[in-house]
Amino acid sequence: MWLKKQVPNGITLLNLLSGSIAVIFAVQEHLEYAAFFAMLGIFFDFFDGLAARLLNAQSALGLQLDSLADMVTSGVVPGIVMYQLLTKVFGKPFYVTPPTWNTNQVFASIDASYFSLLGLLVVLASAYRLAKFNIDTRQTTSFIGLPTPANTLLIISLPLILKFQHEGWVVAIILNKWFLIVLTLVSCYLLNAEIPLFALKFKTWNIQDNKIRYAFLVLTIGFIAWLKFLSIPCIILLYVIMSLLVKTGDR
Missing domain, CATH: 1.10.287 (Helix Hairpins)
Structure with a gap:
């Protein structure tokens, strides 16, 4: 009986493992591999809930574990991917010219590349959405706001499109700084909007x-x-x- 109840938790941990590997690839700028492992994590995320229902093994531990795993796979990963895409557009990562404690140098060292940090807003919005989901009794049979896995698929699809469907107009749109900034803000809004889905x-x-x-x-x-x-x-x-x-x- 104890082992049966751990099956869904084991699947959830596979989600977390996949997300952790995706983080490594995303940090190393291998965004296609990061996307693949994020998708694998989302696959496990779907089946851990299914396994819990089939085995009648739902638990408070499983609920918390699922959110923690989703925070990595569907929170941190898309945030880093968006950061890397914005970094590509702005030309260099934000730490190339790190500020010092000298006030004049601090402001002199901050340039447009720091806007790449806007991508990390996805991490914050995802965390807020996951925490809200756990205490929102209205979301038992439907969703209010875009689920984090759906938002993750939206963001990680961009490097896959750039890699495998690199038509000129597609690349021009995706690698436009305003498109990426607006998409970041829209995705953060949709995650927490009072929109029934x-x-x-x-x-x-x-x-x-x-x-x-x-x-x-x-x-x-x-x-x-x-x-x-x-x-x-x-x-x-x-x-x-x-x-x-x-x-x-x-x-």
């Missing part, structure tokens, strides 16, 4: 009860087949729009 949790397989979920899955498959990695931001946008259009009772 449906969850991909099927209580039954009845089409009538789950028409919004089935429609979303069909459109998702179509987007992936058509746009590949470019489909990820489109799918996140579709998810938000469909959630805004769906009736409350259908969530």
